[in-house]
Amino acid sequence: xxxxxxxxxxxxxxxxxxxxxxxxxxxxxxxxxxxxxxxxxxxxxxxxxxxxxxxxxxxxxxxxxxxxxxxxxxxxxxxxxxxxxxxxxxxxxxxxxxxxxxxxxxxxxxxxxxxxxxxxxxxxxxxxxxxxxxxxxxxxxxxxxxxxxxxxxxxxxxxxxxxxxxxxxxxxxxxxxxxxxxxxxxxxxxxxxxxxxxxxxxxxxxxxxxxxxxxxxxxxxxxxxxxxxxxxxxxxxxxxxxxxxxxxxxxxxxxxxxxxxxxxxxxxxxxxxxxxxxxxxxxxxxxxxxxxxxxxxxxxxxxxxxxxxxxxxxxxxxxxxxxxxxxxxxxxxxxxxxxxxxxxxxxxxxxxxxxxxxxxxxxxxxxxxxxxxxxxxxxxxxxxxxxxxxxxxxxxxxxxxx
Numbered sequence: 001x002x003x004x005x006x007x008x009x010x011x012x013x014x015x016x017x018x019x020x021x022x023x024x025x026x027x028x029x030x031x032x033x034x035x036x037x038x039x040x041x042x043x044x045x046x047x048x049x050x051x052x053x054x055x056x057x058x059x060x061x062x063x064x065x066x067x068x069x070x071x072x073x074x075x076x077x078x079x080x081x082x083x084x085x086x087x088x089x090x091x092x093x094x095x096x097x098x099x100x101x102x103x104x105x106x107x108x109x110x111x112x113x114x115x116x117x118x119x120x121x122x123x124x125x126x127x128x129x130x131x132x133x134x135x136x137x138x139x140x141x142x143x144x145x146x147x148x149x150x151x152x153x154x155x156x157x158x159x160x161x162x163x164x165x166x167x168x169x170x171x172x173x174x175x176x177x178x179x180x181x182x183x184x185x186x187x188x189x190x191x192x193x194x195x196x197x198x199x200x201x202x203x204x205x206x207x208x209x210x211x212x213x214x215x216x217x218x219x220x221x222x223x224x225x226x227x228x229x230x231x232x233x234x235x236x237x238x239x240x241x242x243x244x245x246x247x248x249x250x251x252x253x254x255x256x257x258x259x260x261x262x263x264x265x266x267x268x269x270x271x272x273x274x275x276x277x278x279x280x281x282x283x284x285x286x287x288x289x290x291x292x293x294x295x296x297x298x299x300x301x302x303x304x305x306x307x308x309x310x311x312x313x314x315x316x317x318x319x320x321x322x323x324x325x326x327x328x329x330x331x332x333x334x335x336x337x338x339x340x341x342x343x344x345x346x347x348x349x350x351x352x353x354x355x356x357x358x359x360x361x362x363x364x365x366x367x368x369x370x371x372x373x374x375x376x377x378x379x380x381x382x383x384x385x386x387x388x389x390x391x392x393x394x395x396x397x398x399x400x401x402x
Contacts, residue, residue, distance in 0.1 A: 027100075027252070027255065027256040028070075028073065028100045028101060028251070028252040028255055028256065029072065029073060029074060029100060030073065030074045030076065030097055030098065030099040030100050030101075031063075031066060031073060031074075031075055031076070031099060031100065031101045031102075031103065031248065032076045032077070032078065032093065032094040032097060032099040032101070032102050032103070033059045033062055033063050033075065033076070033077050033078070033103050033105070034059070034077075034078040034079075034090050034094075034102065034103065034104040034105065034206065035052070035055040035056040035058075035059035035060070035077065035078065035079050035105055036051065036052070036055040036104060036105055036106040036107075036138070037051055037052040037055060037084075037106075037141060038052045038055075038056065038079050038081075038082055038083050038084050038085065039052075039082055039083045039084025040084050040144055041084050041141050041144050043055070043106070043107065043141075044107055044108070044109030044137070044222050044223065045109075045222070046109075046222035046223060046225075046228040046231075046232075047225060047228065047352075048228065048229075048232060049222060049228060049231065049232045050222075051106065051107040051109070051222055052082065053082075054107050054219070054222065054231050054232065054237070055105045055106055055107065055219075056079065056080075056081075056082065057234070057237050058105055058219065058237050058240050058241050058244075059077060059105050060077070060080065061237060061238055061240075061241035062103070062105070062241045062244045062245050062248075063075040063077060064241075065241055065242055065245035066245045066248055066249070068245075069245055069246070069248075069249045070248070070249055070252060073252070074097075076093070076094075076097050076099065078090045078093055078094075084144070086142070086145050086151065087141055087142050087145075087205050087206050088142075088151050088205075088209075090104075090206050091205075091206055091207075091208075091209045091210045092209075094210045094211075094212065094214075095209075095210060095211050095212075099210075099212050100212055100213075101180065101212055101213055101214070101248070101251075102207070102210045102212055102213070102214035102215075103184075103214070103215055103217065103244070103248075104204075104206055104207065104214070104215070104216040104217070105216075105217050105219065105244075106138060106216060106217065106218050106219070107218065107219050107220060107221070107222040107231060108134065108218040108219075108220060108221045108222070108223075109137065109221060109222055109223040110221060110223050110224075111223070112223075112327075112380060113223055113224055113225065113327045113328075113353065114224065114324065114325065114326060114327040114355070114378075114380055114381075115221050115223065115224060115380050116194065116195050116220070116221050116224045116226070116227055116380070116382070117194050117195030117196065117197040117220070117221070118185070118188045118189060118192060118194040118195070118196070118197060118217075118218065118219060118220050119185070119197035119198060119199070119200050119218050120181040120182075120184050120185040120188070120199050120200070120215055120216070120217050120218070121134070121181070121199075121200050121201065121202050121204065121207075121215065121216040121217075121218070122174060122177040122178050122181050122199065122200075122201055122207075122214070122215055122216075123174070123177065123201070123202075123203070123204060123207040123208055123214060124174065124201030124202065124203070134200075134202055134218065138204055138206070138216070142155075142205065155205070173212060173213040173214065176213035176255075177213040177214055177215055178199060179213075179251060179254075180213055180215055180247070180248075180251045181199045181215045182199055183247035183250050183251055184215060184217060184243070184244055184247040184248075185198065185199050186247070187243035187244070187246055187247045188217070188219070188240065188243045188244070190243070191239050191240065191242070191243040192220065192230070192236075192239070192240070192243075193393075193395075194220055194227065195382060197218075204216050217244065219231060219240055225327075225350075225351035225352065225353055226350075226351060229351070318387050318388040319362070319385060319386070319387050319392075319397045319400050320360050320361065320362070320385065320386045320387075321359065321360075321361040321362075321363065321364055321366070321367035321383055321384075321385050321397065322346065322357035322358065322359050322360060322361070322367065322383070322384055322385070322386065323357060323358045323359050323367060323370050323371045323374045323381050323382070323383055323384075324355055324356070324357050324381065324382055324383075324384045325342075325356060325357070325358060325374050325377075325378035325380075325381035326338070326339075326355070326356040326378060327353045327354065327355045327356070328353065328354050328356075329352070329353060329354070330354065331347075331354050332347075332354065332356070334346060334347060334356070339356065339358075341377070342358045342373075342374060342377070343358055343359055343370060343373075344358060344359050344360050345357070345358055346358075346360065348391070350391070357384065358370055358374050358381075359374075364383070364397070364398055367383055368383075371383055385397030385398075387400065
């Protein structure tokens, strides 16, 4: 089929779907929860777990908690076991149920194992290459379908040009989707302590044809060892589910005029600019012949090595702030050419990875200048803290700082 004709049919069908399935006028009564991937589609794969297993566990728990909080709501699932519904089938299922909300649950992944954080998407055009990368990875599920060319026409999830079709799509539910996304994002950041990657827009096939407000949640990076360990933890999965269910309840109450209008915090989050581009931090082997680390060092051994001494007197709290910017299975020298131009490069061993830092500051304020500089070369850099040579939560360090 001619590509221009196919694009036109896509736009017409999108309009028809929106018109054919109007939003319920009597409140939020039906929600469809989509556990991303499944069956032969494992999704993103970490060192120990698979995205499809995390999303199913969280999705089922979300539905359970929504029913507890809102007994009048009917909860439907696109899958309740390790099965593989096609992308198109997921959205058609939601439309067939005349649902009022569609929530798709996923885990993020990146070749840069230091990439981290939680983000929530609504349907729209990508504004950064990192947003496009996420959409391409999730849309690539269609390639596992035997008849995907018949179902999805000329759409190629790996071709940036294919995403032009989404410029023809007018999302009648964008405002309501953004409000729900903001509540979910705020709750998840507060619960997990993960970095806030904000509410974003991108072209997800599973969202484009649902006739209702819809969001896609990236719970965290399964490619990041620290976040993967949490995502695989059953208790942590329940916390994630509680965050999402509570956001749903708040959204429902507002939509049904049972609570004040959404807060400024929700509004600000929904209108935030996209997070900084998540560029991979070069996973190629270094140019020199540095040999891999010889551990097995225990995972609890978090003391930094080869760090420079601080430039001023030690404070009573013994706290040091550093900027973590890179992680690798290889034990690189802190003088490696990859780190050229960075100040006070150090490293420590954690979760079977060598993690590299810049700076060794006495105050949180002073490390911010280093963070800004390091982000020019490593956009995913972030601040960490040590006390007496042991890594501690950043929030605890701030409390200890004089």
